[in-house]
Amino acid sequence: MAGSHKAGASSRRESGGSATPRRREKRSRARLAGITGLSVVVLAVAGGGWIYLKLNGDIKTFDDGGISADRPAATTNGSNVLIIGSDTRSGDNARYGHGEGDIGRSDTALLMHVYADQKHAVAVSIPRDSLVDIPPCKLPNGSWTKQQHNQMFNSAFEVGETVEGNPACTQNTVEKLTGLRVDHTMVMDFEGFSKMTEAVDGVEVCVPNNVYQGDLNPKLGHKGSLVFAKGEQKVSGQKALDYVRIRHGIGDGSDIGRIQRQQAFLSSLIKKVKGNGLDPTTLLPLANAAVKSMTVDPGLGSANKLISFAMSMKNIDLHNTKFVTLPWRYEGARVAVVKPEADALFAALRADRTVDGQDAAAKGASASPTPAAAASASAPAPASGKGISVAVYNGTVTKGLAGRVAESLKTAGFTVTGATTAATQDYTHTVIQYGPGDDAKARTLATHFPGALLRQAKAPGLNVVVGTQYKADDASSTPSAPASVPPSVADKARSADDNICSNLSYG
Structure with a gap:
């Protein structure tokens, strides 16, 4: 894949009439992506939210006018924070590479779900070359693009081709992909990441084999000198950047191949912050380095708001801080999102189910409720549809489902204007x-549809697209079994307290 799979991948597809950025030459330096952004979350996990009081003047915000009105409904089942790493080469970031610096770019983003019990969190890595649908996004001139299908995920950040990037477009894309409402979005750059690793006096990492200059830069044309010796070691600054960006010397030589190593790095960083102690002497330099290179949505645009966000995560311990990757497979030079595993993962997060199957939405409960008890406690009784018109669409391969659902709704008093295939x-x-x-x-x-997602549209009217989790029994519907993280994802999850030498690369 272009900068993601083996070298020499095909160029990015473009959609006519949209604002898809033009193909650009492969960058030669770190594709840090969400690694930089999630580093600031380390402060919150470590319990240092109060330190932001000293940093109010450094907080930068982006315009949230580009966030779509067609969004998943808000929920009390935890909160979701999107972390984007910007690899712009403008300003102080120029020292970290020689790529183009006129346009803000992102590579890998992470969506962090903080559970309602405030004792669990999971960060989902989204590969930069994942093929997704990019919904309409706002351009700098105020106009909106058309929806783009089957595009690389990271191209959403480039819509509009500005130095600061388009975090609102990336947020729109993540919400469409996951069905989760993003409560907050953060963007960080290389400078912030580098300074943070220096502020903690380095981070312990593990290198599975010797790495040479030629592994960092395949264009070098020869092996070059040794950069990293095999084994455990401490890195900071430029060395830390080199560690998380290594692609050709470890794994399958792809961008996605290093995601697990980046997750291991963040786990080690969290351990280091906690180990250093939560006092002003250690936390102020770390927070200062992060915030000066961070841009956030207006909802986090003050010290008080950041404190509230940070305090929501301060009691999450290392073992309950998890890292997983969006289910994926290679599709030529790109990465395809694997369904139904991806759908199951995000359904579990919407239901506030942890990676190990706990119901984190049940605050203070000694045990998870049974499916029947959960359904009866959370789902309101089916209401009369008198005076309400609705069109029914079958979003599955089950024949006749739209008709059966339509009859059920008619029995409940709804006026059904149509029943057809989605x-x-x-x-x-x-x-x-x-x-x-x-x-x-x-x-x-x-x-009448427990667990359904509500999405506002610009067009008037009411539609229901029935999914596979709907179960009809004559004129009634019942929810399916509680959502859970699929084993293919849960079995590969990393906890922040895992051995730093384990599971360092895909491929």
Whole structure:
């Protein structure tokens, strides 16, 4: 893949009529991506939120006017923070590479879900070359792009081709991909990452084999001198950047191959911060390095707001801080999102189920409730649909499902304006789409579809796209079993207290 799979991948696809950025030459330096952004979250996990009081003047925000109105509904089942790493080469970042610096770029992003019990968190790595749908995004001139299909994930950040990038477009893309509402978005650059590793006096890492200059820069044309000797060692600054960006010397030579090593690095950084102690002497330099290179959404744009966010994570211990990767497979020179595993992962996060299957939404509960008890406690009784018109779409391959659902809704008093097949048949969750002013009707309809996702649309009217998790029994519906992280994801999860030499690369 272009900078993601083996060298020499094909060029990026472009959609006519959209603002897809032009193909650019492969960058020669670190593709840190979410590593830089998640580093600032280390402060919160370590319990240093109060330190932000001293840093209010350094907090930069981006314009949230580009965040789509067509979003997943807000929820009390935890919170979600999108962390984006910018590899712009402008300003102080120029010292870390020789690529183009006129356009902000991201490579890998991470979506961190902080559970409602505030004792668990999981960060999901999203490979930069994942093929996804990019919804309409706002350009600098105020106009909006058309939706783009089957595009590289990292191209969302480049929409508009500005130095600061387009974090709102990336947020829109993540919400469309996951069905999770992103509560906050952070962007960080190379300078912040480098300074943070220096502020903690280095981070312990593990190198599975000797790494040479030629591994860092394949264009060198020869092996070069030794950069990293095999084994455990401490890195900081430029050396830390080199460690997390190594691609050709370890694993399968791809960008995605180093995701697990980046997760191991962050785990080690969290350990180091906690080990150094939570006092002003150690935390102020770390926080100062992070915030000066960070841009956040307006919801985090003050010291008080950052404190509140930080305090929500300060009690999460190392073992309950998890890292996983969006289910993927290679598709030629790109990365395909694997379904239904990806859908199951995000369904589990929406339900606030931890990687090991706990119900973190049940605060203070001594044990997870049974499926029946959970359903009866959280799902309102089906309401009358009198006076409400709805169109029904079958988002699955089950024949006749739209008709059966339509009859069920008619029995409940709804007026069904149509029952047909959806544009695609890959829906896992049922989705209720509602136009302006129809939110109350959508909530009434949702009582007949436990676990459905509510999404506001620009067009008027009410639609329901039925997914595979809908189960019909004559005129009633019942929820499926509680969502859970699929074993293919859970079995590969890293905890922040895992051995730093384990599971360092894909491939």
